[in-house]
Amino acid sequence: MEKETFRERLKSPEFEAVILPIFDFFEPFIHQESKFNESEDENDSDESVLKYYQMLVEQNIRESISVLRKKVSSKDYVAMRSFVLSLQQNTIQFLTNEKYRTKVKWKKILNSYINVSRIFLENEKLQLLHDGFPGVGQQVVLAISLIDLQEDNIKANDEIQNICDLFANDPNVMVVPIHGCSTDVFRTILDRFPVLNIIHLAGHTYTKPNGEILLSFVDSNITFIKFSNWISNHRFYCSFLNCCSTLEFALYSRLQNSNFSIFHRGIVESSIAYEFSEHFYKVIQISGDFNQAWELAVANCTEVPLNYVNC
Numbered sequence: 001m002e003k004e005t006f007r008e009r010l011k012s013p014e015f016e017a018v019i020l021p022i023f024d025f026f027e028p029f030i031h032q033e034s035k036f037n038e039s040e041d042e043n044d045s046d047e048s049v050l051k052y053y054q055m056l057v058e059q060n061i062r063e064s065i066s067v068l069r070k071k072v073s074s075k076d077y078v079a080m081r082s083f084v085l086s087l088q089q090n091t092i093q094f095l096t097n098e099k100y101r102t103k104v105k106w107k108k109i110l111n112s113y114i115n116v117s118r119i120f121l122e123n124e125k126l127q128l129l130h131d132g133f134p135g136v137g138q139q140v141v142l143a144i145s146l147i148d149l150q151e152d153n154i155k156a157n158d159e160i161q162n163i164c165d166l167f168a169n170d171p172n173v174m175v176v177p178i179h180g181c182s183t184d185v186f187r188t189i190l191d192r193f194p195v196l197n198i199i200h201l202a203g204h205t206y207t208k209p210n211g212e213i214l215l216s217f218v219d220s221n222i223t224f225i226k227f228s229n230w231i232s233n234h235r236f237y238c239s240f241l242n243c244c245s246t247l248e249f250a251l252y253s254r255l256q257n258s259n260f261s262i263f264h265r266g267i268v269e270s271s272i273a274y275e276f277s278e279h280f281y282k283v284i285q286i287s288g289d290f291n292q293a294w295e296l297a298v299a300n301c302t303e304v305p306l307n308y309v310n311c
Contacts (some may be wrong), residue, residue, distance in 0.1 A: 001028060001161075002022065002150065003020075003024070003027070004043070004301060006023060006027075006117070006121070007020075007090070008068050009121045009168060009260050010120060010123070011121065011123070011124050012123050012124070015068075015071065015120060015123070016069075018067055018071050019068060019116075019117070019120060021059075021064045022061065022062075022064050022065060022068065022116070022117070023117055024105055025056075025059055025061050025064075025270075026054070026109075026113040027111060027117070028150050029062075030053075030110065030114065031051055031103055031233065034113070041141075046102050048101060048103075048104055049101055049106055050101075052110070052131040053095065053101055053170075054096065054108055056091065056094070056095060057095065062091055062092065062095060063093065063271060065084070065087055065088045065091055065219075066088065068084055068086050068116075069081075069084050069085065071291070072084050074172075077282070079119065079126055079176070079189070079192055079193070080116075080119055080120065080126070081121070081153070082185065082189075082192075083112065083116045083119050084110075084116055084276060086112045086115070086182075086185065087112035087115070087116050087199070089114055090108045090109045090112050091109055091112075092103065093105065094106065094109060094175065097194035097299050104149045107149045107156055107180075108149060108218070111147070111157075111179050111180030111218070112180075114179040114180070114251065115177070115179050115180075115185075118161070118164060118177045119176070119177065121164070121168070121236075122174055122175060122176065122177075126174070129251075129278070137172055137288075138172045138173070138174075139172065139173050139174070139197040139198060139237070140174050140176065140193060140195055140196050140197050141163065141173060141175045141176065141196075141197065141198040141199075141200060142189060142193070142196045142198065142199045142200070143160045143163045143164065143175055143176065143177050143200045143202075144177075144178045144181045144186065144199070144200065144201050144202070145157045145159065145160045145178070145179050145180060145201075145202050145203045146158070146180075146181060146201060146202070146203035146204045146205075146215060146216050146217060146218075146243065147179075147180045147203050147204060148203075148216065149180070149217065149218055150206050150264065153233065155203075155270045155274075156202040156203030156270070157179045157180070158260040158274065159202040159273065159274050160177050160178075160179060160202055161177070161243070162274070162281075163175055163177070163200060163213040163281055164177050165224070165279075166281050166282065166285050167171075167281075167285060170285060175283070176189060176193065178217050181217055181218065182217055182218050182219045183217045183219055183220055183222065184219070184292065186217065187230060187297075188213070190230060190231065190233070194234075194235065195234075197236060197237045197238070198236060198237055198238045198239070198240070198284075199231070199234075199236055199238075199239045199240070199258075200239075200240045200242065200277070201215070201241045201242060201243055201246075202242050202243065202273065202277065203216070203241070203243055204216040204243060204244070205243045205244050205245050205246065205249055206221045207245070208284065213245045213246075213248045213249040215227055215243070215249065216251070224249050224251055228255065228256070231255075231257065232287050233255060234257060235257050235258075235260040236237070236255070236257060236259065237258075237259050237260065237290070238258065238259065238260040238261070238290050239255050239258040239260075239261045239262070240261075240262045240277070241261075241262065241263050241264070242262070242264065242268075242273050242277055242279070243264065243268070243274070244262040244266065244267045244268050245264065245265070245266055245267070245272075246264050246311050247263035247264060248265070248266075250263055251262075254271075254311040259290075260290045260291075260294075260310065261310065262280075262294070262308060262309070262310050263309050263310075263311075264307055264308055264309070265307040265308075265309060266307055268303070268307065269303075272301065272303045275300070275301070275302070276297050276300075276301050276303075276308060277297075279293075279296050279300045279301075280293045280294065280296070280297040281293070282296075283296050283297075292311050
């Protein structure tokens with residue numbers, strides 16, 4: 001994201017001076033991850049990790065994050081605080097303990113940074129939660145990417161960012177983006193947001209040797225039964241599980257607490273998943289009609305045969 005775009009969407013002068021040094025440091029790395037990921041030489045990866053460590057130290061990013069943490073310490077910033085804390089903890093571990101100075105930990109730091117920087121763009125809408133948001137005609141979208149820290153070049157994050165961009169100027173929709181989601185963060189958000197109208201998952205599932213499909217969070221894989229239990233206190237207008245084999249994950253059944261559910265049968269290419277999601281939410285952004293959104297997404301989908309299913 002360009003710096004000027006970020007500043008325009010931040011809409012928060014009180015945070016600008018605090019978060020921009022963090023943005024300036026981390027943002028250039030976001031789209032360099034594919035190169036880092038493609039390196040087959042372990043020495044190249046080790047050298048890159050050491051370079052990142054030195055840059056963090058030289059630019060005193062740990063202190064910048066600490067200042068931001070203090071800034072969000074009040075009860076008004078409960079949702080933001082958990083993301084900032086995650087960034088702070090990952091960064092401190094990377095800097096102070098050599099066993100955590102790895103490619104995987106660096107990717108955790110980047111995902112924590114993405115969560116922090118993007119959730120701050122929703123600050124204005126987040127504050128509306130204290131004033132009764134969502135009201136009639138308003139919606140909260142929980143948009144989550146599930147990534148593989150060993151291999152993923154954060155493709156799923158682009159899908160989540162695209163959803164955020166589509167609703168950036170819509171006062172009636174608040175997107176809560178979580179990039180590279182852990183089970184702890186997922187459960188924290190479920191607890192702190194009593195009303196979630198749409199849940200969207202992008203990214204990875206995991207197939208066990210016995211064929212069982214699990215959702216692949218960054219810290220563990222979870223079963224459909226566990227996932228269903230965790231979200232059981234919420235009632236969704238729509239649940240869109242845009243990952244491979246989510247129909248199999250859901251045991252060929254619908255989510256009982258969702259009015260409209262979208263799954264995929266078998267493997268889905270990332271480009272197909274991205275485009276289907278984009279067409280679907282473009283209609284939601286205009287009309288809010290899930291059936292129309294589904295029909296347009298299906299009409300524009302190039303997957304043959306079509307393996308998306310709604311119920």
